[in-house]
Amino acid sequence: MIKTRLTPKQKGIWALIAVVVFIYALFPVVAIFANSFKTPADVGAGTFWPQNWTWQNYEMIFVGEAQTLFLSALRNSIGITLISTVIAVVLATLCAYAIARLDFPGKRFILFTALAVSIFPVISVVTPLFNLWRSIGLYDTWLGLIIPYLSLTLPISIWTLSAFFKQIPWELEQAASIDGATQWQAFRLVIVPLAAPGVFTAAIIAFFIAWNDFVYGISLTSTEAARPVPAALAFFVGDSQFEQPTGAISAAAIVVTIPVVILVILFQRQIVSGLTQGAVKD
Amino acid sequence: MSTATTDKRAKLVTQQDRRRQEVRLGWMLAGPAFVVMLLVTAYPIAQAVYDSLFSLRLTAPDERDFVGLQNYLTVFSSTDVFWRAMLVTILITVLAVAVQLVIGFALALLMHRAIVQLRGSLRTAILVPYGIITVVSAFAWYYMFDINSGFVNRWFSWVPGISEEMDWFAETWSALAVIIASEIWKNTPFIALLLLAGLAQVSDDLLEAAKVDGANWWQQLTRVVIPNMKAAIMVAVLFRTLDSFRIFDNVFIMTNGDAGTEVLSLLAYRQSIMRLEIGLGSAVSVIMFVCVVLIAVVAVKGFKVNLAEGTGSNAGQKKETK
Numbered sequence: 001m002i003k004t005r006l007t008p009k010q011k012g013i014w015a016l017i018a019v020v021v022f023i024y025a026l027f028p029v030v031a032i033f034a035n036s037f038k039t040p041a042d043v044g045a046g047t048f049w050p051q052n053w054t055w056q057n058y059e060m061i062f063v064g065e066a067q068t069l070f071l072s073a074l075r076n077s078i079g080i081t082l083i084s085t086v087i088a089v090v091l092a093t094l095c096a097y098a099i100a101r102l103d104f105p106g107k108r109f110i111l112f113t114a115l116a117v118s119i120f121p122v123i124s125v126v127t128p129l130f131n132l133w134r135s136i137g138l139y140d141t142w143l144g145l146i147i148p149y150l151s152l153t154l155p156i157s158i159w160t161l162s163a164f165f166k167q168i169p170w171e172l173e174q175a176a177s178i179d180g181a182t183q184w185q186a187f188r189l190v191i192v193p194l195a196a197p198g199v200f201t202a203a204i205i206a207f208f209i210a211w212n213d214f215v216y217g218i219s220l221t222s223t224e225a226a227r228p229v230p231a232a233l234a235f236f237v238g239d240s241q242f243e244q245p246t247g248a249i250s251a252a253a254i255v256v257t258i259p260v261v262i263l264v265i266l267f268q269r270q271i272v273s274g275l276t277q278g279a280v281k282d
Numbered sequence: 283m284s285t286a287t288t289d290k291r292a293k294l295v296t297q298q299d300r301r302r303q304e305v306r307l308g309w310m311l312a313g314p315a316f317v318v319m320l321l322v323t324a325y326p327i328a329q330a331v332y333d334s335l336f337s338l339r340l341t342a343p344d345e346r347d348f349v350g351l352q353n354y355l356t357v358f359s360s361t362d363v364f365w366r367a368m369l370v371t372i373l374i375t376v377l378a379v380a381v382q383l384v385i386g387f388a389l390a391l392l393m394h395r396a397i398v399q400l401r402g403s404l405r406t407a408i409l410v411p412y413g414i415i416t417v418v419s420a421f422a423w424y425y426m427f428d429i430n431s432g433f434v435n436r437w438f439s440w441v442p443g444i445s446e447e448m449d450w451f452a453e454t455w456s457a458l459a460v461i462i463a464s465e466i467w468k469n470t471p472f473i474a475l476l477l478l479a480g481l482a483q484v485s486d487d488l489l490e491a492a493k494v495d496g497a498n499w500w501q502q503l504t505r506v507v508i509p510n511m512k513a514a515i516m517v518a519v520l521f522r523t524l525d526s527f528r529i530f531d532n533v534f535i536m537t538n539g540d541a542g543t544e545v546l547s548l549l550a551y552r553q554s555i556m557r558l559e560i561g562l563g564s565a566v567s568v569i570m571f572v573c574v575v576l577i578a579v580v581a582v583k584g585f586k587v588n589l590a591e592g593t594g595s596n597a598g599q600k601k602e603t604k
Contacts, residue, residue, distance in 0.1 A: 014396070025407040032425060092315055094314065127564050151323050276479035
């Protein structure tokens with residue numbers, strides 16, 4: 001299937017295909033990137049690229065009047081997403097280890113539950129949580145988002161990790177102990193290096209999902225105390241009702257897209273294998 | 283003789299003990315994750331079912347009256363709100379998933395066949411829409427078409443029906459078209475990756491045999507490749523259908539339900555979070571939940587989509603394509 005030598009014509013066709021796929025995948029990102037460098041006048045001009053490139057939108061969200069709004073949202077997003085990812089991955093690692101290595105009744109049911117939770121409409125659970133959080137004081141707090149985020153991050157982590165752990169050659173652990181390693185050494189030197197990539201992959205995918213959340217973010221927060229970036233973007237208003245904050249929103253959108261792009265570039269192979277092995281929702 | 287039986291019995295006992303220990307350890311390790319999953323979904327949905335039987339408005343929390351199924355009757359009889367939202371949701375889901383399947387399959391074929399030098403960069407490019415925040419994608423598409431800041435009208439003013447003054451988000455059909463386009467763009471990568479894993483499972487021998495028998499490219503695709511990856515296709519379609527059915531983010535950003543684009547999730551959100559009509563909002567939430575369960579059950583029972591097997595076998599049989 002893979003030919004070592006390509007004719008010029010084949011090369012041309014593949015180059016063309018690559019260009020088409022790149023345009024398809026990146027066009028909207030480039031468009032909002034261009035927006036983020038436009039002055040308000042350029043935004044109204046309706047051209048693709050800015051007439052005069054400007055940093056003013058980035059200045060506005062990092063040091064200007066939108067600073068408190070954006071920076072607090074960024075802090076909330078990073079903190080809440082990372083904490084819920086770490087909790088989910090720790091719980092899921094234990095759970096997936098048990099599912100892959102131990103035989104106990106109910107393990108198929110646990111996998112089924114993870115699947116059911118992952119297809120759950122978020123909106124169906126957000127109303128009761130909204131109500132409950134308001135009465136017990138979790139409304140508009142970090143913890144009030146970290147807990148529901150587990151419903152997003154935990155199922156995918158369990159699926160990805162149990163698929164991954166099933167492929168690990170666990171006999172190596174025994175082999176190591178026969179060779180004189182203590183149980184702890186065998187675990188640390190043999191199993192951890194084999195399992196770590198799976199755990200890491202699960203963490204990246206879980207991070208993407210939590211980072212993407214919008215419904216919990218707008219429903220369970222009301223101020224800068226806990227509002228994450230996607231929700232903050234939706235409620236971001238311009239200086240006056242006549243001036244759309246297009247440039248500032250675009251700049252903020254680009255800032256929160258950068259970590260995604262970096263992760264994708266560095267770990268595309270792991271993400272692809274994690275997604276297709278776990279094969280749970282995005 | 284007697285010593286042998288006691289030995290056997292002792293062995294049996296230790297075996298049972300070991301088994302019991304394994305079960306206990308299994309649940310000790312898996313239990314916390316299981317309990318957390320139940321707490322964050324099963325409990326709230328039960329609460330939603332309960333709340334949906336009351337006339338409850340948070341603006342007047344003391345007037346909590348049991349009304350039985352009245353909320354459901356109210357919802358079901360509101361043709362222009364609920365049934366319209368249902369129709370719009372189904373329309374978006376069907377169109378978006380159908381197009382995603384076609385483009386996703388094309389992308390999967392491309393990545394499967396791609397020359398080694400291109401594989402990494404194609405995958406990277408395709409993962410960008412997958413990883414990007416849905417709200418960001420919604421803004422990107424919104425600004426492209428927006429009458430004030432967009433360039434689409436200027437670029438495509440030569441197309442009949444598109445003019446510089448066209449307001450895409452003022453009419454139902456044009457607004458839905460942009461919403462569906464953004465939904466397709468964002469989610470096609472996921473379907474493409476699942477199908478890529480499915481393609482890797484189609485044996486090369488079968489394809490060779492078909493080629494020897496003189497099957498052309500199209501025949502190979504429709505007679506050999508697609509039938510052999512039916513499981514992967516069904517799993518991908520089911521996941522996308524369930525996910526598109528709860529569409530919320532893009533609609534909220536682009537139209538906020540105006541111009542006749544309200545979807546079920548947005549309706550539930552507006553009733554409960556905006557208007558604080560917890561009873562009615564919960565009823566809509568419960569109906570959505572039932573719909574999702576129905577879709578899943580029909581797919582699993584009716585179309586024999588084996589989610590656990592379909593996904594599990596990917597892991598086991600997946601050929602190394604690196």
